[in-house]
Structures are given as structure tokens and as C-alpha cells.
Amino acid sequence: MKPRVFTQNPLPQDIQAYLNEHVELKIWDKTDSLTREQLLNELSDVDGLLTSGTAINEELLEQAPQLRVVSSISVGYNHFDTKAMKEYGVIGTHTPYVLDDTVSDLVISLMLSAARRVPELDALTKRGGWEKGKDQEMFGVDVHHKKLGIIGMGRIGETIAKRAKYGFDMDVTYFNRTRKKEVEEKLNISYQSMDDLLCESDFIVLMVPLTKDTKQLIGAREFQLMKKSAIFINASRGQTVDEQALVDALQTGEILAAGLDVYDQEPINENNPLLKMKNVVTLPHIGSATSETRHAMAMLAAKNIVAALTGEGSYYAVKELQGVEVRL
Ligand SMILES: NC(=O)C1=CN([C@@H]2O[C@H](COP(=O)(O)OP(=O)(O)OC[C@H]3O[C@@H](n4cnc5c(N)ncnc54)[C@H](OP(=O)(O)O)[C@@H]3O)[C@@H](O)[C@H]2O)C=CC1
Numbered sequence: 001m002k003p004r005v006f007t008q009n010p011l012p013q014d015i016q017a018y019l020n021e022h023v024e025l026k027i028w029d030k031t032d033s034l035t036r037e038q039l040l041n042e043l044s045d046v047d048g049l050l051t052s053g054t055a056i057n058e059e060l061l062e063q064a065p066q067l068r069v070v071s072s073i074s075v076g077y078n079h080f081d082t083k084a085m086k087e088y089g090v091i092g093t094h095t096p097y098v099l100d101d102t103v104s105d106l107v108i109s110l111m112l113s114a115a116r117r118v119p120e121l122d123a124l125t126k127r128g129g130w131e132k133g134k135d136q137e138m139f140g141v142d143v144h145h146k147k148l149g150i151i152g153m154g155r156i157g158e159t160i161a162k163r164a165k166y167g168f169d170m171d172v173t174y175f176n177r178t179r180k181k182e183v184e185e186k187l188n189i190s191y192q193s194m195d196d197l198l199c200e201s202d203f204i205v206l207m208v209p210l211t212k213d214t215k216q217l218i219g220a221r222e223f224q225l226m227k228k229s230a231i232f233i234n235a236s237r238g239q240t241v242d243e244q245a246l247v248d249a250l251q252t253g254e255i256l257a258a259g260l261d262v263y264d265q266e267p268i269n270e271n272n273p274l275l276k277m278k279n280v281v282t283l284p285h286i287g288s289a290t291s292e293t294r295h296a297m298a299m300l301a302a303k304n305i306v307a308a309l310t311g312e313g314s315y316y317a318v319k320e321l322q323g324v325e326v327r328l
């Protein structure tokens with residue numbers, strides 16, 4: 001008998017066809033979005049769940065007695081309670097590598113947009129505010145040849161560094177808990193303590209996963225260390241930053257500008273002060289959102305769930321759940 005898989009994510013036809021060959025696929029096809037209660041109900045007799053941000057916690061695992069694999073169409077997996085999943089013998093998989101270039105492109109666009117004030121000046125031009133002789137009021141700052149500090153030199157961090165170094169001649173430094181000498185040599189970049197990186201960088205990009213150690217990694221103290229001319233970019237998760245401290249730093253001129261793809265609350269509340277600031281570029285968590293990359297992620301997530309459920313082929317288990325014995 002084929003394993004049963006449930007998903008609430010709409011999937012392209014070719015991915016559905018691939019899944020149908022290997023599993024009994026059930027897709028949530030109602031127009032209303034699925035409530036938590038409906039999800040738990042659907043999970044009562046399935047072996048696998050294909051999802052993106054669904055919180056996988058004890059309450060869900062308790063009510064899904066057959067569940068063996070949760071495959072996330074994302075690389076970040078802070079929605080997994082990996083401790084509980086381990087206890088219940090449930091594997092969690094994710095989609096590394098296939099989105100690195102796309103997310104990096106977006107990070108570079110946030111850097112450029114914030115530095116050159118692209119959204120602000122686009123709005124000014126469209127509302128007829130372009131006046132001759134007022135160029136100076138529209139000046140931005142250069143990106144090329146500046147110093148970029150990347151916090152979180154992982155898969156995505158590395159592709160950002162490559163673009164910054166070879167595309168924009170930037171002086172790139174990074175901070176990680178583990179030093180990566182081979183990457184330093186390959187890309188001609190250097191390692192710094194986090195405080196030194198914060199003090200010296202013109203651009204600071206945060207690209208760490210959200211974990212108990214990175215929650216509010218950047219707060220009031222860290223913004224105080226930054227240059228007044230610093231541009232801060234966050235494309236990791238909103239909770240890696242103390243958002244109120246970010247608002248304060250931008251309002252008091254402690255830093256120059258910010259480019260954000262992620263927030264404490266998503267979708268962001270329409271009254272959030274960040275939305276009112278000219279010196280903040282705001283995007284709706286679209287780091288990997290191109291047709292090609294979202295397709296590649298969904299296909300990889302489909303392959304992960306098939307491999308993990310059938311035991312045929314390899315899959316990308318998240319770090320904390322590698323080698324976990326799956327419940328029978
Ligand atoms: N905006 C968007 O749409 C997207 C956002 N993301 C986010 O980006 C994150 C990173 O993805 P990816 O590059 O693939 O992940 P990786 O695991 O490859 O890289 C993460 C890096 O962060 C470092 N890190 C972890 N904890 C800390 C810490 N406490 N202090 C400093 N550095 C730390 C790790 O090094 P070390 O362990 O040595 O410290 C590692 O090098 C994802 O987890 C996700 O949250 C990803 C894709 C799209």
C-alpha cells in the first residue's frame with residue numbers, strides 16, 4: 001500500500017504527478033484556508049505532511065499517530081519543534097541549496113534599494129515630485145567598494161559574499177560561531193568578532209537561522225555599536241532582531257537605513273512604524289519567491305518526502321533530526 005501524504009499547499013501539475021506515482025496524495029482543495037482544527041483532523045491517518053510554515057509541535061504530533069515525515073518547502077525550519085519530533089520518531093526535511101542564489105539576489109537588491117533610496121525615489125517620480133535643481137535631496141550612498149559584514153556565513157551567506165565581492169568590489173567580512181577558513185581563502189573575505197563587524201561595517205546583513213541562540217541576536221546594544229551611516233539588512237527571520245530597538249535606531253539616527261524581508265509578525269501589521277519610514281525598504285518575505293525557485297523547492301520537498309517514506313533515495317533531513325529512527 002502506498003503511504004498517504006497530505007498537503008495544504010497548491011502544487012504544480014508535474015509535482016503532483018510525481019507524488020501520485022509514489023504516494024496516495026490528498027490536497028486541501030477547498031477555497032477556505034485550512035484551520036488548525038481541520039489540519040489536525042486531516043492528519044489523523046496520514047504518513048506524511050508536505051507543508052511550509054505549519055507549526056509542528058507536541059499537540060500536532062499527538063493527534064497524528066501515523067505521521068512519520070514532515071517535509072517543509074523552505075530551508076528555515078524554526079516552525080519544527082525538533083525535540084518533540086525526535087521523541088515521536090518523526091523526521092523533518094527541508095530544501096537547502098536550491099534557493100541560495102535567488103535569496104542572495106534579493107538581499108543584494110535590498111542593499112541597493114536602501115542605499116540608493118529606490119522605492120522612495122520611485123514614489124517621488126510617480127507623484128510628480130521630481131524638480132530640477134534638487135538633485136542633492138535625492139542623493140544616496142555607494143554600495144561598491146564599501147565594507148559588508150555578514151552575520152551567518154552559511155549556504156546563503158556565501159552566495160551573498162560572492163556577489164558582493166566580485167560584483168561590487170566590496171570588502172566582505174563575516175561572523176559565524178564556526179570559522180570557515182576554506183571560504184575565506186576561496187572568496188578572499190575575512191572573519192571578525194561580531195562586535196568588530198558591527199562597529200566597522202557599512203552594510204550589515206543578517207542571515208542566521210532562528211534558534212534559541214539567535215532570538216533577538218541584534219538589539220539596542222548592537223545597533224549602538226553600528227556606524228551612524230550603517231545600512232542594516234534582515235532576510236533571516238523577524239525574531240532574530242529586537243524590532244522595537246530597530247525602530248528606535250532608525251528614528252534616532254543611530255543607523256542610516258534598513259532593508260527588510262522579514263518581521264516579528266507576518267504579515268506585518270499595517271500600523272507598524274517601519275512601514276511609515278522613508279529610510280526603510282520593506283518586502284513581504286519574498287526571498288525565494290521566483291517561479292523557478294519555488295518550483296525547485298516544491299520538487300525537492302516532494303522528493304524528500306517520497307525518499308523518507310519509501311526508504312528509497314536520500315533526503316535532506318534537518319540537522320537535529322539526522323539519523324533519527326522513524327516510528328513504524
Ligand atoms: N527571507 C527569506 O525568504 C529566506 C530566509 N531564509 C533564512 O535564512 C536562514 C539561513 O539559511 P542558510 O544559509 O541556508 O542556512 P545555513 O545553515 O547554511 O547557514 C546559517 C549560518 O548561520 C550561522 N549561525 C547559526 N547560529 C548562529 C549564531 N548563534 N551566531 C552566529 N552565526 C550563527 C551558522 O554557522 P555556525 O553554526 O557556525 O554559527 C551558519 O553558517 C534560514 O534558516 C532561514 O531562516 C532562508 C531562505 C529564504
Ligand SMILES: O=CC(=O)O
Nearest residue numbers: 073074075076288
Ligand atoms: O524563508 C524561507 C525559507 O525557505 O526558509
